[in-house]
Amino acid sequence: MTTLVFLESHDGELTKGGLGVLGKAASLGDDVAGVVLGSGVRDAAAAAGAFGAATVYVVDDEALAAPLPQPRVDALEAVVRESGADTVLFAASVLAADVAAGLAARLEAGLNWDLADLRRDGDELVGVRPALGDTVLVEVGWTSAPRLALVRAGTFDPVESGGSADVKDVSATFQEFSTQARLVEHLTEKASGPSIEDADVIVAGGRGLGSPEGFSYCEELAEALGGAVAATRAVVDAGWYPYAAQVGQTGKTVSPKLYIALGISGAIQHKVGMQGSGTIVAVNKDPNAPIFDFADLGVVGDLTQIAPKLTELLRARR
Amino acid sequence: MKIAVCVKQVPDATSHKRLDAATHRLDRSGEGVLNATDVNAVEEALRLKDAHGGEVVVVSLGPEKALESLRKALAMGADRALLVSDDAAAGSDLLATSRALAAALEREEADLILFGQQSSDGDGAVLWAAVSDRLRRPMVSQVAELKVEGAELTGKRQTEFGYDVIAAPLPAVVAVSDAINEPRYPSLKGIMGAKSKPQETLSLADVGVEAGVVGEAGSGTTVRSSSPPPAKSGQVKIEDDGSAAEKIVDYLAEKRMI
Numbered sequence: 001m002t003t004l005v006f007l008e009s010h011d012g013e014l015t016k017g018g019l020g021v022l023g024k025a026a027s028l029g030d031d032v033a034g035v036v037l038g039s040g041v042r043d044a045a046a047a048a049g050a051f052g053a054a055t056v057y058v059v060d061d062e063a064l065a066a067p068l069p070q071p072r073v074d075a076l077e078a079v080v081r082e083s084g085a086d087t088v089l090f091a092a093s094v095l096a097a098d099v100a101a102g103l104a105a106r107l108e109a110g111l112n113w114d115l116a117d118l119r120r121d122g123d124e125l126v127g128v129r130p131a132l133g134d135t136v137l138v139e140v141g142w143t144s145a146p147r148l149a150l151v152r153a154g155t156f157d158p159v160e161s162g163g164s165a166d167v168k169d170v171s172a173t174f175q176e177f178s179t180q181a182r183l184v185e186h187l188t189e190k191a192s193g194p195s196i197e198d199a200d201v202i203v204a205g206g207r208g209l210g211s212p213e214g215f216s217y218c219e220e221l222a223e224a225l226g227g228a229v230a231a232t233r234a235v236v237d238a239g240w241y242p243y244a245a246q247v248g249q250t251g252k253t254v255s256p257k258l259y260i261a262l263g264i265s266g267a268i269q270h271k272v273g274m275q276g277s278g279t280i281v282a283v284n285k286d287p288n289a290p291i292f293d294f295a296d297l298g299v300v301g302d303l304t305q306i307a308p309k310l311t312e313l314l315r316a317r318r
Numbered sequence: 319m320k321i322a323v324c325v326k327q328v329p330d331a332t333s334h335k336r337l338d339a340a341t342h343r344l345d346r347s348g349e350g351v352l353n354a355t356d357v358n359a360v361e362e363a364l365r366l367k368d369a370h371g372g373e374v375v376v377v378s379l380g381p382e383k384a385l386e387s388l389r390k391a392l393a394m395g396a397d398r399a400l401l402v403s404d405d406a407a408a409g410s411d412l413l414a415t416s417r418a419l420a421a422a423l424e425r426e427e428a429d430l431i432l433f434g435q436q437s438s439d440g441d442g443a444v445l446w447a448a449v450s451d452r453l454r455r456p457m458v459s460q461v462a463e464l465k466v467e468g469a470e471l472t473g474k475r476q477t478e479f480g481y482d483v484i485a486a487p488l489p490a491v492v493a494v495s496d497a498i499n500e501p502r503y504p505s506l507k508g509i510m511g512a513k514s515k516p517q518e519t520l521s522l523a524d525v526g527v528e529a530g531v532v533g534e535a536g537s538g539t540t541v542r543s544s545s546p547p548p549a550k551s552g553q554v555k556i557e558d559d560g561s562a563a564e565k566i567v568d569y570l571a572e573k574r575m576i
Binding site: 010066067068069070073093094095097098099100101102104105106108109110111112113126130131132135136137138139140141142143144150175177178180181182183184185186187188195197201225237243244249250252257258279281283287292294295296297298299300301302305306309310312313314317 | 336337342344355411412413416435436444445446447448449450451452454455456457458459460462472475476477478479480481482483484485486487490495496497537538539540541542543544545546547550552553554555556557558562563564565566567569570573575576
């Protein structure tokens with residue numbers, strides 16, 4: 001029984017999401033191998049050994065230089081065949097979702113997504129998927145081989161095991177249609193600090209910040225906590241903050257250990273993107289804001305008073 | 319240019335969504351609406367048609383009553399609707415759905431196939447990737463800006479790291495995000511005219527799909543059980559009396575978060 005974990009690399013480093021899934025897969029007791037696909041990614045691939053991979057399969061090919069899904073389906077198909085894997089796991093991301101679904105069609109393999117947990121039941125693998133805005137927990141299974149799963153972003157933290165991995169090269173043949181799309185330009189929208197998928201702490205802002213300048217409250221508080229800044233759809237649409245930071249139904253799903261919501265009402269569209277967070281602290285002027293229904297600590301008050309003071313107190317503790 | 323837009327009827331956002339206790343499937347008996355991002359996809363198709371001419375056909379897989387939602391797309395300006403409806407398709411997962419949809423799309427031979435990036439009924443935002451692999455066409459998803467020039471499209475793709483501008487030759491598959499446009503409202507004339515536009519309902523057999531490869535039989539995944547999630551406990555709500563910042567710090571310290 002071999003489980004493959006898709007490890008996404010960005011700027012020569014493996015992203016935290018995939019490494020977290022790797023650790024979870026290793027804890028289920030299977031043989032776990034990582035898969036790294038890209039161009040010039042061998043060094044990055046070797047690093048996966050320290051996070052629970054005994055083996056890392058690498059397809060290093062110019063055709064995989066751009067972050068596009070279709071050539072990755074070809075490469076992953078080759079690795080699945082080479083390794084005889086019965087399970088392929090992905091940490092959800094824009095790229096991974098497309099790769100996973102393409103692979104599902106290619107291998108006629110069942111794909112479950114948005115999983116918040118994985119466990120073993122004898123020989124069977126069971127996924128847990130919160131559905132309908134997390135009002136229902138659904139247990140899902142597979143009737144096909146291999147089994148494919150996308151795990152909700154930020155669900156599992158990487159675990160450093162200190163091991164080293166055996167790096168195995170696999171070569172892939174690329175389909176003509178897979179290589180027709182091409183990257184013309186890459187525009188980086190650099191947010192300072194960690195990305196919101198990888199952050200343990202997120203400070204998010206909404207309309208209640210009052211203006212784009214209000215995000216300085218979030219940025220300073222995030223800086224004091226070593227966290228990242230996120231935003232609601234309303235303020236991203238209004239141009240107050242970049243889309244890369246958008247959390248919610250049409251943005252990202254995050255589950256940091258701590259989520260501090262400043263001036264966010266907590267509409268369902270936002271809630272679905274962050275309700276998996278460990279602890280939710282909300283500051284809002286409106287005592288009837290829906291966010292207080294699911295915040296662990298709700299503070300009714302003026303964020304322009306509370307946030308700077310909180311930042312100052314946290315800085316003083318360092 | 320012929321554009322096929324894949325759309326889905328979803329339960330009305332204001333309705334109470336539930337899973338059927340016996341099948342664990344979403345109860346779709348209530349009021350249905352056209353999925354929100356699919357409306358963006360229809361809008362984008364209409365804009366491309368305005369610029370380049372051609373035909374816009376909306377394609378869906380679902381129960382008979384999904385035709386009501388397809389009529390909204392017709393009222394917006396789409397030319398034709400195609401619904402694949404078959405009892406055997408109920409309970410289809412990604413594999414089975416993509417199989418049936420790809421078969422229907424194969425008949426249409428569109429130059430461009432559009433999807434909306436999200437479905438509001440909780441199903442994963444991944445169908446286009448499976449469909450494009452089956453159709454062996456290039457695919458770009460999470461597209462916030464789309465241009466077509468000659469036989470090539472250019473899409474601005476939103477990712478976690480910024481924007482990637484991707485070019486691909488037609489025919490191709492594109493999934494658009496809701497940032498791409500502001501959909502029009504159907505005009506009264508559009509609504510009146512929608513009824514007389516061609517609306518075709520086909521069975522799986524009509525599109526060349528055997529019943530055994532869709533529905534639960536053709537799916538690679540199963541639902542074992544469903545249950546309510548554990549209730550949240552220990553919630554605290556305070557009103558700021560000037561000491562809220564200190565209280566937050568105490569709370570976080572107690573939880574060992576700082």
